[in-house]
Amino acid sequence: MMYITYNGITNTDVGAELVEIDIPARAERENETITIPGRVSPLLRIYPQRDTYSITVTLRILYNEDLSTVYNWLSGSGRLVFSDTPDRYYNVSACAGISSKRIGAANTIREVKIKLTCAPFAYAIANDPVELTSSPAQLQTVGTMYSEPLIELTGTGDVSLTVNGVTLEIKDVSGTVFIDVHTCQVYKLEYGAKTSILSATTGWIEQMVLVPDTEAVNVISWTGDVSGVKITKNERWQ
Numbered sequence: 001m002m003y004i005t006y007n008g009i010t011n012t013d014v015g016a017e018l019v020e021i022d023i024p025a026r027a028e029r030e031n032e033t034i035t036i037p038g039r040v041s042p043l044l045r046i047y048p049q050r051d052t053y054s055i056t057v058t059l060r061i062l063y064n065e066d067l068s069t070v071y072n073w074l075s076g077s078g079r080l081v082f083s084d085t086p087d088r089y090y091n092v093s094a095c096a097g098i099s100s101k102r103i104g105a106a107n108t109i110r111e112v113k114i115k116l117t118c119a120p121f122a123y124a125i126a127n128d129p130v131e132l133t134s135s136p137a138q139l140q141t142v143g144t145m146y147s148e149p150l151i152e153l154t155g156t157g158d159v160s161l162t163v164n165g166v167t168l169e170i171k172d173v174s175g176t177v178f179i180d181v182h183t184c185q186v187y188k189l190e191y192g193a194k195t196s197i198l199s200a201t202t203g204w205i206e207q208m209v210l211v212p213d214t215e216a217v218n219v220i221s222w223t224g225d226v227s228g229v230k231i232t233k234n235e236r237w238q
Contacts, residue, residue, distance in 0.1 A: 004057070006094075007078035014073045015065030019111065020058040021082075024090060026238060027053050027120030050120035050238070055080075055092065057116060063108035071098060074114050087126065088237060091119040121145060124235040132229045136221035140213040143235040147210045148182035152230040159224030164211065168203035173224075181208050182234065210235075 003010050003018055011018050027050040034043040061070060077093040093116065100112040129152065130139065141147060153161060154176045160169045161179065170177060170186065177197060179186050184205045187194040210218045210233055222229060 003083045005079075005081040005083075006073065006092075007076075009073055011059060014069050016059040016061050016070055016112075018057075019060050020056075022055045022057075024055065024082075024118065024122065025053045027051055052117050052119055055090075055116045055118050056113060058111065058113045060103075061110045061112065063110070067100070067110060067112075070112060074098060080116065080118070081125070085122070087124065088122040089125055090122050092116040121236040121238055123237075124233075127232055127234060129230040129232045132220060132231065135223075135226070135229075136219050137229075139210065139218040139220060139231065139233070141210045141218065141233050141235050143212050143237050144214075145236050145238040146212070147234045147236050149208070149210055149234055150181070150232040151179040151208075152228075152232075153177050153179065153222070153226060154228040155222075155224060155226040157225050159222060159226050161208075161226075161229070162219075162221045163208040164216075164218055164220075166204055166207040168201055168205060168208060170197070171200045176228075179205065179208070181205055 001018070003012055004021065030047040030049040030051070032045045032047070034045060036043065057074075059070065061067060074094045077091070079089040080092045081089045094114060095117070096115045098112050098114045100110055103109050103111050124142070132139070151161065153159065153170075153173070155173045157173060158169070158171050159173050160167055168179065175188065177186060177188055185194075185196065186198045186201050186205065187196050189195075220229070220231070
């Protein structure tokens with residue numbers, strides 16, 4: 001029987017049976033149709049941004065189970081995993097209201113329905129950092145969409161890091177710095193807090209993406225006094 005896991009808790013853990021759930025959709029991609037006078041057909045401009053979409057979940061709860069436990073479980077935001085694709089998760093928020101009704105001959109069974117808001121990609125659950133030991137290094141990734149990695153670089157002085165031909169230069173490195181391509185941040189961790197060093201960098205961080213191995217093999221290289229590079233790939237599917 002199919003089940004779902006939300007923030008590490010399955011529907012069976014809270015005494016609920018999964019009745020129905022939408023299949024994850026492909027998120028709509030933003031686009032624009034441009035009409036040019038004198039041109040026979042319009043131009044279509046496609047942008048990289050993708051919209052969120054909804055996933056409706058229907059659950060059935062027996063009379064002796066606590067309905068408030070289910071309500072509390074389906075709240076906030078977190079990771080949603082489907083049992084038929086256990087290798088990936090979806091980022092969702094459960095902020096919508098939950099509708100409920102009684103069903104069955106004795107009205108002892110309750111059915112609840114909630115609409116989850118889902119971010120446009122599925123992400124790999126197995127996502128441990130990969131340590132690179134020599135420059136240049138090759139790195140393969142899975143998925144159907146380029147990924148935005150988190151890169152951990154340890155070194156001293158002025159260094160540079162190149163990912164698939166895109167170079168980021170960092171001045172006066174002392175210890176370990178983190179390059180977060182998803183948020184376009186470069187920072188150090190000091191006493192558990194992030195300290196930005198973005199002003200000490202030159203380059204296009206947002207372009208330092210990894211491509212799936214169906215398209216090419218990723219090549220990563222560095223210069224300067226670099227003693228270690230680790231990459232968390234953040235592989236994803238659209």
